[in-house]
Amino acid sequence: MKITYICLLALLSKVSPSFAAEYSKLVPEKSVISFTYEQMGVSMTGSFDKFDGQIMFDTASPEQAKVNLEVDMASVNTGSSENDTEVSGKDWFDTQSFPKAYFKITKVSHLDENLYQIEGDLTIKGITRPLKAPVRYTPKANSGVFEGTFTLKRQDYAIGQGEWSSFDVVANDISINVRIYALATN
Amino acid sequence: MTTASYGYNATAKTLHWLIATIMLGLIGLGFYMHNLPISPGKLKMYSWHKWAGVTVFLLATVRLAWRTLYPPPKLPSEMSKLLKMAAYYCHVSLYFLMFAIPLSGWLMSSAKGFKTVWFGVLPLPDLLHPNRQLGEALFNLHLTLNVILIMLLFAHVAAVLKHHIIDRDEVLSRMLPISIHHNHRRTKS
Numbered sequence: 001m002k003i004t005y006i007c008l009l010a011l012l013s014k015v016s017p018s019f020a021a022e023y024s025k026l027v028p029e030k031s032v033i034s035f036t037y038e039q040m041g042v043s044m045t046g047s048f049d050k051f052d053g054q055i056m057f058d059t060a061s062p063e064q065a066k067v068n069l070e071v072d073m074a075s076v077n078t079g080s081s082e083n084d085t086e087v088s089g090k091d092w093f094d095t096q097s098f099p100k101a102y103f104k105i106t107k108v109s110h111l112d113e114n115l116y117q118i119e120g121d122l123t124i125k126g127i128t129r130p131l132k133a134p135v136r137y138t139p140k141a142n143s144g145v146f147e148g149t150f151t152l153k154r155q156d157y158a159i160g161q162g163e164w165s166s167f168d169v170v171a172n173d174i175s176i177n178v179r180i181y182a183l184a185t186n
Numbered sequence: 187m188t189t190a191s192y193g194y195n196a197t198a199k200t201l202h203w204l205i206a207t208i209m210l211g212l213i214g215l216g217f218y219m220h221n222l223p224i225s226p227g228k229l230k231m232y233s234w235h236k237w238a239g240v241t242v243f244l245l246a247t248v249r250l251a252w253r254t255l256y257p258p259p260k261l262p263s264e265m266s267k268l269l270k271m272a273a274y275y276c277h278v279s280l281y282f283l284m285f286a287i288p289l290s291g292w293l294m295s296s297a298k299g300f301k302t303v304w305f306g307v308l309p310l311p312d313l314l315h316p317n318r319q320l321g322e323a324l325f326n327l328h329l330t331l332n333v334i335l336i337m338l339l340f341a342h343v344a345a346v347l348k349h350h351i352i353d354r355d356e357v358l359s360r361m362l363p364i365s366i367h368h369n370h371r372r373t374k375s
Contacts, residue, residue, distance in 0.1 A: 040233040041306025079299040079316060086224045169226040 020060040023144050023182035026053045030181035033071060037154075038171040050075030055182045057108075057146075059137070062116055067105040069178075074099060091162045098125045114138065118148065124157040146180040193360040195256055201249040202361060205284065208242050213332060233306070236295060239288040240304045246284035262355045276341055283335045290331055294324035 034047040050072035057065045073095045078084050088095040105120040114137045122131045135148035153172050154160050160170055194202070212235060219231040261270050292310060295302050299316035303309045314320060349357035 040229055040303075042233075042301050042303045042309075044300075082224055163226055166226070169229050 020058070021139060021144060022058040022060075022185040024056055024185045025183040026055045027143075027181045027183060028052050032177070032179040033069075034177045036175040036177070037173070040169055044078070046076065046078040048072065048075050049077050053103075053180075055180065057144075057182065059139075062108045062110050065105060065108040067103075067118075067120075067180075069103040069180075071101040071103075072099065073101055091164055092159055094125055101125075103131070122152070125159065127157045129156055142184050144182050144184060146182065147178070149175060149177045151175045194258060197252055198249075198256060198258065199361060199363060201245060201252060203363065205242060205245050205249065208238050208245075209284070209287075209335075212238055212242065213336065216332065232300075236291065236302045237305050239291050240302065240310065243285060243288035246281070246288075249284075250281065259360060262349075262353070262357065264353070264355070273345065276338055276345070279334070279338055280342065283331055283338070287328065287331050287335065290324055290328040294321060294328050297321035297324050 028051055031051075032047065033051055034045060036043060036045050038044070048071050051070060053067065053069035055065075055067050057067065073093045074088065076084055076087055076093070076095075078087065087093055090097075102123040103120055104123075105118050107119040109117045111117050111134065116135045116137060117132065118135050119130065119132045121128050129152075131150060131152070133148045133150035135146050138145040138147070151173050154170075154174050155165075155172050159174075164170060193199075215231060215235050215238075219228055219235065222228045222231075261273060265273070292302055293314055296312040296314040297317050298321040301309060301312055346358050346361075349355050350359075
């Protein structure tokens with residue numbers, strides 16, 4: 001009888017998305033961190049292909065959530081190896097001195113059914129600044145996807161200094177899209 | 187026959203010299219910027235190069251339409267059949283390159299993952315998906331077409347100088363903004 005009940009519960013948790021779910025395993029291979037920026041008025045896209053992180057997120061108590069991300073800056077992929085080398089340099093990410101970017105969530109609030117507001121600290125190139133962004137949660141069978149987009153000013157993080165510091169070639173606004181795929185705790 | 191009937195009309199002349207100027211600038215800029223290390227200046231030059239290239243394509247379209255409406259003056263009757271044929275194929279090739287070079291550049295840009303946005307305002311559709319190998323192949327095509335263009339331009343200029351200096355006919359003067367005539371030919375009736 002108890003087994004039947006557990007089976008039924010498991011089935012329900014798969015079928016009904018509004019059912020409370022807990023996530024504790026981030027799957028980097030299925031997650032994406034990409035960015036979009038304007039160069040000479042042309043929209044360009046790139047990504048960071050290597051990153052890892054921890055997630056503790058319970059839809060029943062989102063305010064308790066703990067999320068950390070660590071991005072390997074050397075994994076930047078702009079679609080051109082010449083550009084990848086350039087952005088790793090001192091004027092941009094200075095990857096040698098600052099190999100990783102960090103994001104740590106400090107506060108999560110429930111906005112709407114599957115919409116949350118996250119607040120946290122983003123550290124790039126050793127500079128930490130607060131960040132606030134809406135995140136959409138999509139429950140799936142045994143997993144969940146958390147997706148959020150925010151815009152940062154590259155100047156705030158000293159990204160693109162020296163001859164790149166004016167915004168006529170590369171715009172100040174960089175849009176970051178983060179899509180986290182996490183496994184549900186059984 | 188008066189000399190006026192030899193000449194190209196003002197629009198044809200304007201298009202010829204405008205396209206010639208832009209294309210020469212583009213050839214110089216293209217070879218120069220290609221070897222530069224990445225910098226804001228280089229990215230600006232690439233954008234300008236693309237904008238000017240799209241402009242050449244559009245001007246060439248107008249020019250071809252104009253040429254259809256107002257056929258160019260005939261070649262001097264003294265020319266041999268062989269030279270007339272050489273002139274014809276040289277001109278056909280030049281027209282072909284006015285379209286093919288910008289087109290190959292646009293396709294290369296798409297294949298390399300850089301969208302072309304004319305003057306930073308009008309985005310051109312990407313006809314190809316980003317593909318490194320295809321990008322390299324299109325770069326080689328763009329370069330080869332330009333090398334052919336340079337050779338044809340030498341032939342074009344050499345031919346026009348031959349007409350002017352050796353044949354002493356009106357072939358050069360009829361395309362010049364201000365006519366210069368050979369005195370001994372002016373009285374030709």
